Amino acid sequence: MTQVEQATYTADEMMAVAAARRLGNGTVCFVGIGLPSLAANLARATHAPDCVLIYESGAIGAKPRRLPLSIGDGELAETADAVVSVPEIFSYWLQGGWIDIGFLGAAQIDAHGNLNSTVIGDYDRPKVRLPGAGGAPEIAAWCRETYVMLRQSPRTFVEQLDFLTSVGHPRGSGGAGVTCVVTDLGVLEPDAETGELVLTELHPDATVAQAKEATGWDLRVAGDIRPGQAPTAEELSALRALEAA
Amino acid sequence: MTQVEQATYTADEMMAVAAARRLGNGTVCFVGIGLPSLAANLARATHAPDCVLIYESGAIGAKPRRLPLSIGDGELAETADAVVSVPEIFSYWLQGGWIDIGFLGAAQIDAHGNLNSTVIGDYDRPKVRLPGAGGAPEIAAWCRETYVMLRQSPRTFVEQLDFLTSVGHPRGSGGAGVTCVVTDLGVLEPDAETGELVLTELHPDATVAQAKEATGWDLRVAGDIRPGQAPTAEELSALRALEAA
């Protein structure tokens, strides 16, 4: 049975489902392209039809009928309640504190949810020049909570970031910072006292050993670690309808 | 002949005509309600059809078919090229330096074009509490030139303002400040060196003696003072069509 189910969905799909389930109906989300957009639209297509999608390109309340190819996709403007300028979306709406959950990806994350999307290697002589900050510092600082979606590997879950692009637990911003990291193996959440990311949920068939191996720091495991639930048939069919549209 | 013409127009009409004539085709004007709005719309109806009218309520390129009753008049929004928010009209457009000529009225003006629209008497125990600054300080500071329209009397053209609401010749703002004061008797313009307002034009049938008498400071008269021209029949009919609409 497990074998069969395992064959029926990809790691990306599991990640999208795990993130989508965490979004409530009416939750106001700040989403980028890729997995976050997939997760938020899946939530909207399933248990949270009134989940509000805000894209950094200024689309407020977008209800895309297909997944946008980029944040400039006309589908977002076409289906949004309103489109505002980029200075406005960042000042009045994001910095203004109206967003419940912001989504981020990154090239590296550390044990405190700090993220690097700037460079691998030295800044002045980078091994890999990454795209840069984009909206990440503000999303991490100003959303009530930030969810990170990132495949787990020792290269991405690192002891020491090469560059600190966005702060995991920003001070005095009003937001809680990174409260949830959804990976291909499970979910990490910050320890209430230390803020250190702890493995709190394992996806079906993933093991604690796998998760530890895929983490560049000594990953702690929650005493009450939860078993994750595989995507339901309904979730998978909604996901695939989105991806096919 | 002069007698006949004199009977055919009011002092306000003469003021509107004198101001309108100074506006070029394509001049971008920042106008308020009353005489400035009348003057700018008259220019648009006569020699300057492409004169651009901007109202502080955010209407850019308004082409009102009748005179607006207030800056909130729907006619402005209805006929504007665009309506923007009040923060935007003041920051991007006025402070942004896009306005050629701004119009102001006031309760008092001094010899350097400084204006008072705040209080008569002491600020804390005012004899008359006036409406206040509104857009005046910024209009005076940020337009390339500012035109004042104000009936001349010793009560309004004063040696010493009770309160300095807007600066006649602002420093470092990029604008020239008050370059023209249109009154019911003539036109005052600043001396190129001292900045002092000097009588440079007399309306038909007004005299230098009248102008001096109606001024609270020792009014200087330009050596090359010009005789003003009475409103033409075309100007008057355009004016009255506007007022009747």
Add this chain to the structure above:
Amino acid sequence: MAEVVPLSVAVRDLVHDGDVVALEGFTHLIPYAAGHELIRQERHDLTLVRMTPDVIYDQLIGMGCARKLVFSWGGNPGVGSLHRLRDAVEHGWPAPLELEEHSHAGMAAAYSAGAAKVPFGVVRGYEGTDLEERTRVSSIECPFTGERLAAVPAIRPDVGIVHAQQADEAGNVQLWGISGVQKEVVLGSSRSIVTVEEIVDRLEPRPNSVFLPSWAITAVAVAPGGARPSYAHGYYDRDNAFYVRWDAISRDREVFGFWMQRHVLEQEPTPV
């Protein structure tokens, strides 16, 4: 999510004595109905904020609701003075009124800062004027060029109140025409009330419109004619004769009192 409630309930629950309250609408969509409800519920000690206090603020001030006024231009637009405002400032009747006055640009920047949740706004202004000494404005130096500019404190009202043309059942709001600082005051206030002409099935996107999502509003109340005697673009024009008439009504304390008794105090809140 905004609750759609009767106006009397919204005012009762959300506006408290002593609050900083901004009723906005830059000479368009002026929230008269909400102002009248404040008067009927006898709110007092309010700090009233508004760029262009006009007749509704004259009424609030004359009825003793206000302790302080934060404003940039206080007059009867196109007509003349506000006599109740003048009486309060010039003679302390019915109570002294503290003033904090700005320029339009300063106040617009202050609202903008409030919506953006930064503590101050920056303008090139105030310099050389007597306003500089009379109001809450400070000087700030550009860390890059060394230029000095004016800083104005952000406006963050306890309650922001605006009027709009339409809401939908979910409490999303759309207004259009001259939009003033409506968006800024709703986003910058701790609590907000939006009165609307009507609830519609669907808010059609329009040119020059401002959309305010339900999740950024505290309460929506239906108040048809809620901006009368002022404008509501697409619904009604200003009753200009009334604005002219107000000059006479408001000149005399007693006439004002009678008028308010009859036209505001004895009126029921707009039924819903």
Add this chain to the structure above:
Amino acid sequence: MAEVVPLSVAVRDLVHDGDVVALEGFTHLIPYAAGHELIRQERHDLTLVRMTPDVIYDQLIGMGCARKLVFSWGGNPGVGSLHRLRDAVEHGWPAPLELEEHSHAGMAAAYSAGAAKVPFGVVRGYEGTDLEERTRVSSIECPFTGERLAAVPAIRPDVGIVHAQQADEAGNVQLWGISGVQKEVVLGSSRSIVTVEEIVDRLEPRPNSVFLPSWAITAVAVAPGGARPSYAHGYYDRDNAFYVRWDAISRDREVFGFWMQRHVLEQEPTPV
């Protein structure tokens, strides 16, 4: 008043070697045609500014037009890396590229400040990040609350270039859909060029539109398809296959060179 001129003339007259040039369009209405004209006219030593440098900036950088890049996110949106940008930063090919990088919020505030003609913008941000040390950002204290915030220097390009859907004969411009920082860059630049899909008799007001008056623009040039292979809302969608293909084209210096030769250098500017 904007002059309506051929794109080649606008670029020739308004963009000089060494200029600070911002080609904006937040992943929508990206001014490809204008960028290609810069390449054909061999502009160099440019400081290129753009929040989201994507393929067109990869092309400009790979062709050696740029000395410096001011940006907040540089990638092939939805696809991956910009290989020419990376090659310039990682290996100095074809020339070293100085970077000044911001966050989106910082850069948006900097454009806003530029349009408002103030020397800096204020954001709550950068604190605690490594960006703070690597970019032009400073700390500023609120004179009212004592809070510390980040100040970013205003962006005031020599030339701002955007693409829009429509202009009228007088050179007024309207664009709609995702509007990014288009208004800010046109208003904040010393000179501006707007390429448009077409000239129409009348600009119909639309929801979510931005109007740019002729008197705020230096030159308008007709460039149908001027945002291809990106989007122009209401005219065409993104050629997504090309964006994916660009990844392969741009990986190799020689392949890139051939492609540019054939598809840009040998092309005539859009005829007018």
